[in-house]
Amino acid sequence: xxxxxxxxxxxxxxxxxxxxxxxxxxxxxxxxxxxxxxxxxxxxxxxxxxxxxxxxxxxxxxxxxxxxxxxxxxxxxxxxxxxxxxxxxxxxxxxxxxxxxxxxxxxxxxxxxxxxx
Amino acid sequence: xxxxxxxxxxxxxxxxxxxxxxxxxxxxxxxxxxxxxxxxxxxxxxxxxxxxxxxxxxxxxxxxxxxxxxxxxxxxxxxxxxxxxxxxxxxxxxxxxxxxxxxxxxxxxxx
Numbered sequence: 001x002x003x004x005x006x007x008x009x010x011x012x013x014x015x016x017x018x019x020x021x022x023x024x025x026x027x028x029x030x031x032x033x034x035x036x037x038x039x040x041x042x043x044x045x046x047x048x049x050x051x052x053x054x055x056x057x058x059x060x061x062x063x064x065x066x067x068x069x070x071x072x073x074x075x076x077x078x079x080x081x082x083x084x085x086x087x088x089x090x091x092x093x094x095x096x097x098x099x100x101x102x103x104x105x106x107x108x109x110x111x112x113x114x115x116x117x
Numbered sequence: 118x119x120x121x122x123x124x125x126x127x128x129x130x131x132x133x134x135x136x137x138x139x140x141x142x143x144x145x146x147x148x149x150x151x152x153x154x155x156x157x158x159x160x161x162x163x164x165x166x167x168x169x170x171x172x173x174x175x176x177x178x179x180x181x182x183x184x185x186x187x188x189x190x191x192x193x194x195x196x197x198x199x200x201x202x203x204x205x206x207x208x209x210x211x212x213x214x215x216x217x218x219x220x221x222x223x224x225x226x227x228x
Contacts, residue, residue, distance in 0.1 A: 033215060042121075042204065042218040043161065055215075090160055105151055106216055108160040 003027050006091050006109035013081055014117050021076040021112045023091030031096040032074040033106065034066060037088045049074060050096055078114075086116045118143050119220075123205050126222035134195045138222050140188040140205030149208035150181055152190050154201045155221065161204055164190075195226045 004025045013019040023032065030051050035043035047056045049068045063085070065077040078085055092106040123140045130136050142150075150167035165172065167179040167188055178191040188205055205219035 035218075040220075042220045045215050045217070048215050088158075104149075105163045105166065108162070111160050113158075 004091060004093055004107050004109035006089075006112050008112060009110060010113050010115070012115045012117060015083065016080045019078050019081055019114070021078075021089050021091075021114070023074045023076075023109055024072050025091075025093045025107075026072070027093055027095075027107060028071060029093035029095050029107070030071065031094045032068060033092040033094075034064075034074070034076050035090040035092065036085075037090055037111075038086075043090055046076070081114070081116050083116050086114055088113050120144060120209075120217045121205055121207050121219035123203075123219040124222045127225060128222065129225045129227060130195055131227055132195060132197060134226075135191065135193050136195055136224060137192075138190045138203055138205070138224075140190075140219055142186050142188070142205075142207045142217075144207070144209055145186060146210050147186075147207045148210060150179075150188050151206040151216070152177075152179060152188075153204040153206050153218070155204055156201050161206075161218070164203070192224075195224075197226050197228060200224055200226045 007022050033048040034046045037043040045057050046060045046064055047066050063079050067075045088111045090111045091109040094104045094106045121142050128136055152164040153161040154164045155161045165174050165179055167181045171180045176193045180189045202221040202223045204221045206216045208216055
């Protein structure tokens with residue numbers, strides 16, 4: 001039973017045409033993450049939400065935005081995709097809370113593979 | 118220097134072999150450590166957490182050396198199904214800071 005669900009699995013868009021990737025979760029985790037992974041590279045964190053608090057990584061391009069309308073859903077918006085944005089985009093969740101141990105792992109969705117024409 | 122560095126690989130080993138992966142991390146404030154496994158074109162999946170005293174899960178043994186900022190994963194009696202990329206993962210600080218992934222080491226187990 002999938003707990004972190006990403007749609008679609010494969011997304012093709014045109015150069016410069018805005019695209020939105022979606023992620024939903026049934027785990028009721030309060031932290032959600034978006035990663036970009038290119039071939040043979042490590043997943044690179046773009047941003048994460050701790051509850052409603054948005055945390056952007058310093059090197060995430062302005063072209064990438066995110067929305068989290070509620071606990072279950074999180075969206076990645078790419079405003080003007082370039083050829084260099086072709087990658088696998090991974091959504092992950094974890095159970096957060098400063099009173100908890102930091103040993104909480106992250107649960108990943110299957111990813112959305114984005115191609116740019 | 119990268120925050121998490123791993124053996125470059127790839128490792129090509131015969132079935133039944135023992136193989137070890139090494140990983141170093143640069144942030145001494147790092148608190149939590151994991152090994153994830155990623156199959157080709159799939160998402161990373163948690164293999165095991167790494168505890169200070171070292172821990173074992175079947176054929177897999179993880180070790181942590183905080184003084185040297187070094188983590189290892191040992192796989193005994195390799196199976197064909199162990200073929201994958203193994204990602205060393207570190208949480209920067211305590212609490213809920215995000216995970217930082219190493220580039221991964223590819224393992225191919227050959228019959």
